[in-house]
Amino acid sequence: MKTIDLSRRGFLKVGAATTAAAAAAPTVLEAMEVEVGGKDFGPVTKAERKAIPITCHVCNIQDGALAFVENGRVVKLEGNPEHVSTRGRLCAKGNAGMWYSYDPDRILYPLKRAGKRGEGKWKRITWDEALAEIAKKLDAALQEDPNSIMLKYGRNRSGGAIDRFMQTLGSATVVNHTSVCESSKKVGMEPTWGPDIETPDFANTKYILNFGSNIMEAAYFHNPYSQRLTEGMADNKAKLVTFDVRLSNTAGRSDEWIPVFPGTDGAVALAIGHVILREDLQDSDFIETWTNVTVAELKNHYKQYTPEWASKLSGVPVATIERIAREFAQTKPATTYTYRGPAKHLYGSYNEKACMMLPIMTGNIEVRGGYCLPRGMSWPQPQPAPPKPAKPSYLAHPDEYPLAAHKVSHLVPFWIAEGKQKINVYFTYQDNPVYTNPGSDAVWGKLFRDEKLIPFLVSMSPFMGEETALADIILPDCPYLERWEPESMPNSLWPWLGIRQPVIKPLGESRENRIILRDIIHALDKDGSRGMKKYWEFKDGEEYMRHHFDNVPGLKEAGGLEFLKKHGVYPIYGKLDPKSGQVVDKTGRPIQPEFGLHKKQLSSEDMTGAAVDAKGIITKNGKAIGVQRNGKNYVGFPTGNRLVNVRVDEWADFGFNPMPTFKQIPWHKEMKDDELILTTYKINVHKQSRTAAVKWLAEIMHSNPVWINSATGRKLGVKTGDLVRVESKVGYLVTKAYVFEGIHPRVVAIPTAFGHWAYGRLASGARAKLRSEKAGSWGANDDPDLKNVWWDDKGVHPNNIIPVVADPIGGSQGWYDTVVQVKKAGPSDKYGDSVGYWDKHVDAFKETMRYAYTGDKHREMHPEMSSWKGPGSVKKKEGGH
Amino acid sequence: MTEKLTSSSETRGVQGKKRYAMVIDLRRCIGCDACMVACKAEFDVPVGVFRTWVPYRVTGTYPNVKKHFLPRLCNHCDDPPCVRACPVGATYKEEDGGFVLQRYERCIGCKACMASCPYNARFMLPDNRTYTEVTNVVDKCTFCYHRVTEGLAPACVQTCIGRARIFGDLNDPNSEVAQLVATQPVQVLRPEEGTKPNVFYIGADRNLTEHGRAVYDTPEVLEEDRKNFTDAG
Amino acid sequence: MADFNIFHHMPWEPTYAIYFFVIGISAALFFFSALSWFNDAFLSLRHRAFYASFVLLVIGGLLLIGDLSQPMRFINILNPFYLNFASPLAWGGLNLVSFGLVSVLYYLAMSTQSPHAKVLGIIGSLLALGLPVYTGFDLTVHQNRPVWNTPLMPVLFVAMSIVSGAAVATFLALGEERLQGVLRAIILWSAGAVAVMLVSLLGTTAYGGVGQELTFMLMTSGMLGLIFLGLGIAVGLAAPIALLLVLGRNATGTMAASVLLLIGGMALRYSILIGGQLVQTYF
């Protein structure tokens, strides 16, 4: 999902020349006398355990890690001490990663469905049988239309192999999961300043305004950012202010938790901006130099967003808005941070944009302690590479959402059901929409069970997830400790490259993903006559990896893949100081990142043949390459015009407001007194659908009662422990209540990661199922420790009752917009009931498409755009996004 | 250390001996529970028992609400009642370093040490473990003796995301723990028990670290779980 | 999700209370047997009480060993290289084993009409006294435990041992009016002592620190309250004392009271054992 897109972030490419700039003064205390990491010993055997560097993939943050092996078994994981982002630490989930490999309910050989879809009956088959059958289906599909072969992935860390596979087949029907993730945040940011995420310098900042990000438990990037955040707060005395609808761990550990009415962060941010501009606290120099608006324009535009207006919408007192505005503008350096809280609403892109305006107007961009551009590195692909598919695919780029650069995956089932595009073969890879998407089983379960809509469903997965349980063929993929993969993540201010390498051989008959893909192509194009095989000529994962790493400048000289196999990460910036937990240079002082990337100057070579226009934009070969300011030629920001686009003209083309704005969710306006808003969220020890079977994590948390504010509880007559029925317009569920002070009175909250009905015995049935069903149904070894499981609860999953909502700009799911009623459970309600209705989900789908730029509600929502000429006025772009 | 020695087993301030201690800076603890899982992995700790755990409490009234975490583990007491209680010397104190440790092969499983520990730091190992053969005896946090004696930090300290856990030799005036204990307002848990704990907290609020009313007025949503747990024992 | 997310077991489970009960009766019965060498009233109990004592000792010993997670290692407690004399359990183990040995010798002496029987009876009685003392001590030494950590515990256990032992003895003394009368007096005095000590115990518990206060609340409410106050104090102590006082030397009355006292004796040991551990499972 967060693959480093070089074309967009190209200028951030960093080679061997990456410098660790000036060192800071040494800190006071002496070192902890003990080393912090890199080695481990068996407590019983006393023998040193073998350490192999890898990249963690229990969640999608990709922290550098070490795997320790004793007697051929991965027994311990720890952060890679040579990794500048992770600095030797892993989170709770990362520490439990070996259980992905040793899950007793893991699938270790290919399976073919024996009964009806989803009936749970399987036949063990050989790889050759599985591949032959898949090749047969692909062959038939290719005759009809390559785009009828669909692949949808959730996590894709293949470093290009998945795209290569689909391009080899000539299909453009590749869909990711990003629209259920954070896509409106990305789309809110990208047209404005280029990248899809910010990298705040938490360690050196003095003030943090956090809008709806749960950094201390989740977020991009929980582990590395929490480290810097505690450093900033404890050592640098930074103030953390968190806007959230509930008391996340982050909110609970913040200097101030400011509860907001759901979906109104944008209004609050605009009002903070209003106060800053009204009181002339902005950084005029930055605005005039680096953005596409003037201070005067900005002041004029922000006049409408008064604190009184925002207070009415959000419930945040006027005085608080004014105080926060002054604190934020007058404390330097300061930064904001956002994640899914503001973005996962109907107009999430507007919310995100409004939030990011704050560091922009205060000039906190790319400064020490401020709001910085992400840093990443990239790698080349093996050659030759297959060409791009010939025809675009509707499902990959639906016409109604032209600005949704990260797709609109959660509407796909409805479009398939509507017949928008025919699917013959569907591959699912590291994606569990039947559990993780809005509507979950009621929508995706229904789609996958329908053999007319999805005639052939292949899952590449080590686990019997809810999606895999509905497949026709299961190919046993390897969990992360058994795979080769290239990695890079902008999870600190230092760019890096890393690898994942097999710590142990693939267990059973499992094969790592790139090998599976190769084997499918080889089965389809046995003799190479179809011209597909030539893109897949490598003998193993390691050889594929050499293509990526043996030619990266800098790394090549250091030893290429061999260097990475030994160190796990490149470059090595310094050594981990046991005392401070920081990476330090040779003199023992913490290494410092570079700031001001946009102020890098273009070389004279760059400038030859370039032209500079009246606004100072430097263009070469029809592309903007920089900005001229005060006689200097800067690279600027990675946008089309190398500026920060406060005004996004492309949005106006489709009738959206190009300037920072806020739209209240229309159905929130009409909420009755007894209606509440359902929020779902992530917790420190679980990872979406993937960790409920990990015993050490399930042990810490295995149930998810619905949070209700005390005052609301009194009103409803509900106490902690009571069974309640939570009903939305598309379904209802029955769960237990947890009534306390840590949540907005108009919000109820249910964490995700619980209430499985597949994914092995522990996840779907806890103690009862572990006792009644045997381990190793699909070839894995038992774990005797599971006999110690004492809990019966598995929680309740909320997604059945969450309707689809699509941000008409970003295409993102509005997870946090669901209106519900909460009542004490009735006599026929049972704990764990969770019911969603397909028809009602279809109604929600139709309703949400009315907000698309082509829909009838679009204009109604944008009276300020009355001069827009309507959908017909838009020129169709070629080739999607 | 100005504290006078009151029992022969004390190692704090003894010349030539190490006295390992942990400082947990609650201002830095984010409740991520990484320490809990790292410890589980390090020792193949079975499900149902913990050498370290991170309870939390929520205080205040909406909207002024806070969350507090309190990482817990064996205090490696300088005057450990568990060592005193063990009839067969299966739990003992390592003089150099002050680790309170178990001799698994000697333990008869009378649980006197569990009854005597004011901190619930000890537990009985069940029949089943993943790959370690030591079962059905009492176990507890070892302060990662096997790592520390190799010059490494304990596993929970190693992974601590907030860098809230700091480990070292209290008898070495230059160590980070010695300096923190000397210069910061530190607390220990249940000091009235006279155990002389060697896990020090910065920023612990006694109102929150001791028994609260919640014991009597238990939140029912956990009660069902608690009942399952107790029955399973 | 609520205040604390990790639970703890009570180290000592209810079976320990049965052990306390059984071993307490065994000790008292031995004492009554030995008393027969000094007081004729007890003559009829000499053998009977001893046999009962011995059977209960064996049961108690098995219970104790069975409660260890490593029963086969019980032998460790006799290993002089392992013994830790700071532990009341170490003393208790030695006490128990020597009591068993002396019991055997006492039996042999009795059956061979040896003059040593009397001396062995005295030694055995002292060791018997040691049993409730050490069990009480076993609880007392845990400074962190409400209810347990009072000087009363060993004395209370001795008194409870005498009450329960005497209650059992009333059945062994069936038909012997004089002996029953003596036993009635013993019961009244020792039960009175138990009652007085319980009052003090409740006082220090109710007005102790927060852990104690919570323990008091838990021991006087809910299920545990029913066992402690209801069975232990009302049914198992107050009622039989009243019965004995009201009915005087009435054999049926004494035996009815004895039944109640045995129920009470078990209930009190149970609730003291559990009460002292409950609060800390929440810490």
Ligand SMILES: Nc1nc2c(c(=O)[nH]1)N[C@H]1C(S)=C(S)[C@@H](COP(=O)(O)OP(=O)(O)OC[C@H]3O[C@@H](n4cnc5c(=O)[nH]c(N)nc54)[C@H](O)[C@@H]3O)O[C@H]1N2
């Ligand atoms: N432990 C853990 N870490 C993870 C993951 C995981 O599953 N588990 N998943 C990873 C992934 S894929 C992602 S996308 C990130 C997500 O990371 P985050 O976005 O940080 O986490 P979420 O729980 O999705 O949502 C953040 C917060 O938004 C709040 N919220 C809801 N509505 C509103 C609102 O209207 N306004 C505001 N201000 N807040 C609101 C919720 O209460 C929640 O606390 O985490 C990543 N890290």
Ligand SMILES: Nc1nc2c(c(=O)[nH]1)N[C@H]1C(S)=C(S)[C@@H](COP(=O)(O)OP(=O)(O)OC[C@H]3O[C@@H](n4cnc5c(=O)[nH]c(N)nc54)[C@H](O)[C@@H]3O)O[C@H]1N2
């Ligand atoms: N209610 C609610 N729903 C949510 C969210 C929320 O906050 N609230 N968060 C949303 C967010 S942010 C996201 S990103 C999505 C994530 O949703 P998904 O993309 O579905 O991702 P995961 O749950 O991480 O994992 C999907 C599947 O990958 C498979 N898998 C796990 N490990 C491996 C492996 O090693 N190899 C292979 N081949 N397969 C593997 C498993 O079958 C697993 O079920 O969920 C969304 N769903």
Ligand code: SF4
């Ligand atoms: S946050 Fe945790 S699970 Fe995710 S990559 Fe980092 S260590 Fe692994």
Ligand code: SF4
């Ligand atoms: S905390 Fe408990 S187990 Fe640890 S040394 Fe102290 S008394 Fe013993």
Ligand code: SF4
């Ligand atoms: S359980 Fe084992 S370690 Fe604990 S007191 Fe008994 S013998 Fe000693």
Ligand code: SF4
């Ligand atoms: S010191 Fe070692 S044994 Fe103790 S809690 Fe930490 S990791 Fe576990």
Ligand code: SF4
């Ligand atoms: S790892 Fe550190 S920050 Fe995380 S819960 Fe444990 S002590 Fe707190």
Ligand SMILES: [Mo]
């Ligand atoms: Mo996500």
